[in-house]
Amino acid sequence: MGSLNIENVKKSFGPVDVLKGIDLAVSDGEFVVFVGPSGCGKSTLLRVIAGLEDASSGHVIIDGNEVTSTPPAKRGIAMVFQTYALYPHLTVRNNMALGLKQAGTPAAEIEKRIAAASTMLSLEPYLERRPAELSGGQRQRVAIGRAVVREPKLFLFDEPLSNLDAALRVNTRLEIAQLHRRLKATMVYVTHDQVEAMTLADKIVVLNAGRIEQVGAPMELYNSPANVFVAGFIGSPKMNFIEGARLGESVKTIGVRPEHLTVDAKKGAWKGTVIHAEHLGADTNIYLDCEKAGLLTVRVFGVYDAEPGATLYATPDPARTYRFGEDGRAVK
Incomplete structure (x- = not known):
C-alpha cells in the first residue's frame, strides 16, 4: 500500500505554534494511532498529512513521493471523518461510488469495488437506503466503505467513533481492526481515547503541546513510559x-499503576482510609487516602467490599514501580 514519512513538520496559525517539529516514520501496512489531550495537535497533524492544512515547513512523503504541496485528491489517501460527511440525498451505493465516478473509474470496476466493500462491511441490505434511514454505526460503516472503494495508499481516520454510543464503539472498533487485517493497509488513526489506541494500534504516537512525547507499541508505552506525561496518559x-x-526517595516522583497495588485490611506499606469504591463487576476501583503516599487509586480484580471510612493498607509491587526525575523523564 503506502509508507508515510513526516520530516520536521511545523504548523502555525498566526502566532500560535500548533506543531513544533514532528518527525515520524510509518511503515507499509502499519496501523498507527495518534493520541493526546485536546489541543495537542493530533488532528492538525492528520489534516497536514491529508493536505487539508498546509504545513508551515517540513516535508510529507507518502509511498516515497513528496506530497507536501500536492492537492488532497492527488495524494492517494482516503479519509474517514468523525461526522461521516455523507451526502444526504444520495443512496449508500451512490455515496460510495461518487468519488470513483469523479475520478473516471469504469462503471463495471465501480460496481465490483462496491460489492466487495459492502460485503466486507455487511452493508449489502442498505445499498439503496439514504443516510437518514441508517443508524449511526451504519453511517460510519458507509463512510469507511467509501474510503475502502478508493483503494488508497493510506487510510486516515479522524476520531471516527466519537459520535457512537459505547456498544457501537466497541463493535465498530472491532470492524476497523478486522478491516486492517484483511486489507493489510497502512492506517493512521486519531483519537483522544487511549483504550482505542491500546486495542487498535501496532504503534502509538503520544502527542502533547505540538510535540511527540513517545512512539512505541502499546505495551511498550504501558510498561516503559518515557516520562510522567506518557505514564499518566x-x-x-x-x-x-x-x-x-514523601517516601524518603531522592527522585522527584514515584509512579505506580492502580493494578500494581495490593490491599489488605491488616498490614501493608501505606495505611489509608477508603474515600470511595467503584464496583464495576469485573474489578473494583478503590480510592484510598494514605497517610504516607496521599490519595491513591487501587484496582482490585473482582468484587472487593470496601466501605468509605474503612482502613486499608496498600502495598506497591516493587518490580512495577516507576521513578521520574526533576525533568519528568523516567529514571532507569
Whole structure:
C-alpha cells in the first residue's frame, strides 16, 4: 500500500505554534494511532498529512513521493471523518461510488469495488437506503466503505467513533481492526481515547503541546513510559504519582499503576482510609487516602467490599514501580 514519512513538520496559525517539529516514520501496512489531550495537535497533524492544512515547513512523503504541496485528491489517501460527511440525498451505493465516478473509474470496476466493500462491511441490505434511514454505526460503516472503494495508499481516520454510543464503539472498533487485517493497509488513526489506541494500534504516537512525547507499541508505552506525561496518559485508571520526598526517595516522583497495588485490611506499606469504591463487576476501583503516599487509586480484580471510612493498607509491587526525575523523564 503506502509508507508515510513526516520530516520536521511545523504548523502555525498566526502566532500560535500548533506543531513544533514532528518527525515520524510509518511503515507499509502499519496501523498507527495518534493520541493526546485536546489541543495537542493530533488532528492538525492528520489534516497536514491529508493536505487539508498546509504545513508551515517540513516535508510529507507518502509511498516515497513528496506530497507536501500536492492537492488532497492527488495524494492517494482516503479519509474517514468523525461526522461521516455523507451526502444526504444520495443512496449508500451512490455515496460510495461518487468519488470513483469523479475520478473516471469504469462503471463495471465501480460496481465490483462496491460489492466487495459492502460485503466486507455487511452493508449489502442498505445499498439503496439514504443516510437518514441508517443508524449511526451504519453511517460510519458507509463512510469507511467509501474510503475502502478508493483503494488508497493510506487510510486516515479522524476520531471516527466519537459520535457512537459505547456498544457501537466497541463493535465498530472491532470492524476497523478486522478491516486492517484483511486489507493489510497502512492506517493512521486519531483519537483522544487511549483504550482505542491500546486495542487498535501496532504503534502509538503520544502527542502533547505540538510535540511527540513517545512512539512505541502499546505495551511498550504501558510498561516503559518515557516520562510522567506518557505514564499518566497511557493506562486506565491512570497511574498514581507520589512525591519522592514523601517516601524518603531522592527522585522527584514515584509512579505506580492502580493494578500494581495490593490491599489488605491488616498490614501493608501505606495505611489509608477508603474515600470511595467503584464496583464495576469485573474489578473494583478503590480510592484510598494514605497517610504516607496521599490519595491513591487501587484496582482490585473482582468484587472487593470496601466501605468509605474503612482502613486499608496498600502495598506497591516493587518490580512495577516507576521513578521520574526533576525533568519528568523516567529514571532507569
